[in-house]
Amino acid sequence: MSEEPQKTFEKALERLEEIVVVMERGELTLDESLSLFQEGVILSQTCTRQLNDAEACIQKLVRIEDGKFILEPFSSSDPNNGQDA
Numbered sequence: 001m002s003e004e005p006q007k008t009f010e011k012a013l014e015r016l017e018e019i020v021v022v023m024e025r026g027e028l029t030l031d032e033s034l035s036l037f038q039e040g041v042i043l044s045q046t047c048t049r050q051l052n053d054a055e056a057c058i059q060k061l062v063r064i065e066d067g068k069f070i071l072e073p074f075s076s077s078d079p080n081n082g083q084d085a
Contacts, residue, residue, distance in 0.1 A: 007046060015043055019037075
């Protein structure tokens with residue numbers, strides 16, 4: 001496994017997709033499959049961590065009564081996902 005310390009989300013996802021294609025062929029030995037599976041788990045964790053970090057940084061602009069705007073933390077539990085209905 002040659003994961004770079006700061007692999008970008010796109011590179012990690014691309015590698016994860018490559019692993020899936022190779023494993024779906026079913027031509028690997030058990031050891032090769034286990035090794036790729038372990039790499040895939042690490043890449044999946046990397047992608048999840050980066051998505052969580054990005055979500056924590058998202059803020060939405062909210063208009064308050066007097067016409068001014070304030071920044072609020074993004075809430076994934078917002079039923080409108082930050083969009084007006």
